[in-house]
Amino acid sequence: MSFLKKSPWILHYDGSSCNGCDIEVLACLTPLYDIERFGIINTGNPKHADVFLITGSVNEQNIPIIKRLYEQMPDPKVVVAVGICATSGGIFQECYNVKGGIDKVIPVDVYVPGCAARPEAIIDGVVQGLGVLEKKYAALKNKPSKTAA
Amino acid sequence: MMDTKNLLEQLLWGGGYLLLAPLAGGLLAGFDRILTARMQSRKGPPVLQPFYDVFKLLEKRGTVVNGFQNFYMICFLIFVMLTGVLFFSGGDLLLTIFALTVAGVFLVLGAYSTNSPYSTIGAERELLQMMAYEPMLLIVAIGMYLVTCSFQVRDIITFSAPIVYSLPAVFIGFIFILTIKFRKSPFDLSSSHHGHQEIVKGISTEFSGPTLALFEIAHWYENILLLGFVYLFFAAFGPVVAVVSSIVAYIIEIFIDNAYARLTWRFTVRASWTVAATFGVVNILVIALLK
Numbered sequence: 559m560s561f562l563k564k565s566p567w568i569l570h571y572d573g574s575s576c577n578g579c580d581i582e583v584l585a586c587l588t589p590l591y592d593i594e595r596f597g598i599i600n601t602g603n604p605k606h607a608d609v610f611l612i613t614g615s616v617n618e619q620n621i622p623i624i625k626r627l628y629e630q631m632p633d634p635k636v637v638v639a640v641g642i643c644a645t646s647g648g649i650f651q652e653c654y655n656v657k658g659g660i661d662k663v664i665p666v667d668v669y670v671p672g673c674a675a676r677p678e679a680i681i682d683g684v685v686q687g688l689g690v691l692e693k694k695y696a697a698l699k700n701k702p703s704k705t706a707a
Numbered sequence: 708m709m710d711t712k713n714l715l716e717q718l719l720w721g722g723g724y725l726l727l728a729p730l731a732g733g734l735l736a737g738f739d740r741i742l743t744a745r746m747q748s749r750k751g752p753p754v755l756q757p758f759y760d761v762f763k764l765l766e767k768r769g770t771v772v773n774g775f776q777n778f779y780m781i782c783f784l785i786f787v788m789l790t791g792v793l794f795f796s797g798g799d800l801l802l803t804i805f806a807l808t809v810a811g812v813f814l815v816l817g818a819y820s821t822n823s824p825y826s827t828i829g830a831e832r833e834l835l836q837m838m839a840y841e842p843m844l845l846i847v848a849i850g851m852y853l854v855t856c857s858f859q860v861r862d863i864i865t866f867s868a869p870i871v872y873s874l875p876a877v878f879i880g881f882i883f884i885l886t887i888k889f890r891k892s893p894f895d896l897s898s899s900h901h902g903h904q905e906i907v908k909g910i911s912t913e914f915s916g917p918t919l920a921l922f923e924i925a926h927w928y929e930n931i932l933l934l935g936f937v938y939l940f941f942a943a944f945g946p947v948v949a950v951v952s953s954i955v956a957y958i959i960e961i962f963i964d965n966a967y968a969r970l971t972w973r974f975t976v977r978a979s980w981t982v983a984a985t986f987g988v989v990n991i992l993v994i995a996l997l998k
Contacts (some may be wrong), residue, residue, distance in 0.1 A: 560764060597753070630770070
């Protein structure tokens with residue numbers, strides 16, 4: 559077992575959304591839900607993050623930003639799409655500027671539907687993401703290192 | 708003159724620091740996080756959380772912007788360890804302070820080498836912080852020399868009277884700058900305590916994976932070293948009282964951390980120099996004149 563499960567650091571990015579899921583993500587940090595109990599920290603820095611939590615859909619302007627954030631996260635990493643907009647585009651799907659869900663741009667590992675997704679669902683999604691993280695770590699260990707330290 | 712028994716004792720203390728300081732520092736950090744959570748009416752992570760964090764960081768792939776950044780970070784860790792060994796083996800207090808400054812310079816160089824705007828702001832603020840706390844740190848050393856007539860930690864620690872009685876104001880000034888050294892609010896200018904704040908961790912923004920783990924471990928070493936300074940003030944009361952005093956000092960720092968918002972660098976430099984000039988210098992003048 560690796561230690562990734564015990565200290566997942568989250569990077570939270572809000573695409574084009576109504577901010578509903580955004581507020582629910584931050585609600586997870588409050589004393590009521592207190593995700594720091596599980597060692598989860600909300601870090602604003604992609605280079606420190608393990609879990610990429612995205613709320614809201616992808617629009618034409620945030621495509622490069624989402625890609626860059628994803629690339630800057632060191633391996634192993636997982637992507638959790640929170641809310642129906644991040645999953646498929648939601649009610650914004652037909653908008654002229656909206657491309658759709660997050661999986662149109664980067665690979666998504668866990669989908670958390672809901673409008674807005676409840677904090678319990680978000681925590682559950684992250685916990686499922688940790689299982690994926692573990693698998694990715696095992697796969698990574700068998701591969702030779704790309705970057706020589 | 709140094710006999711073999713003395714040398715052996717020094718080696719034991721130095722080696723003991725190298726092995727046990729990360730353990731104690733990590734536990735202290737875990738305790739800090741729980742206490743902080745309780746102050747915010749949260750439950751908080753397990754006490755071993757800082758160790759989980761560091762082991763996880765060691766499992767991650769590091770991304771390196773500039774090859775030098777890892778070199779500088781390793782130098783930072785080595786110099787912090789060296790500083791602690793100097794201190795705990797009973798060496799020269801002045802040398803300890805200078806070695807700690809060298810360690811700080813390596814950290815700043817590491818942050819500068821990445822060319823990231825966040826790191827650069829963090830590095831500049833770190834330099835300002837060093838400018839802010841350095842005078843008071845020197846006053847601590849000078850004050851201890853005036854009281855005990857020696858810069859050697861082994862003489863200071865065996866001094867018969869409690870140093871805090873002779874240097875109460877210097878001690879208050881030291882607690883003030885300890886907030887800067889522990890990277891606690893209101894003086895966590897160079898590395899914002901939380902990653903989602905304005906400078907995104909500042910000085911450690913560009914360090915990821917194993918390199919960030921080194922940064923954390925160095926911080927643990929540093930914290931134990933700084934609590935060693937607090938110990939010196941209370942050494943004559945016996946080890947139990949002195950250790951409890953150091954822990955109480957740390958709890959006070961956690962309380963300050965949770966009670967204040969971050970201040971500007973201008974205020975930091977002005978306030979810490981004012982404290983050094985009033986509390987520190989006045990205390991030292993009184994000691995020097997009464998001698």
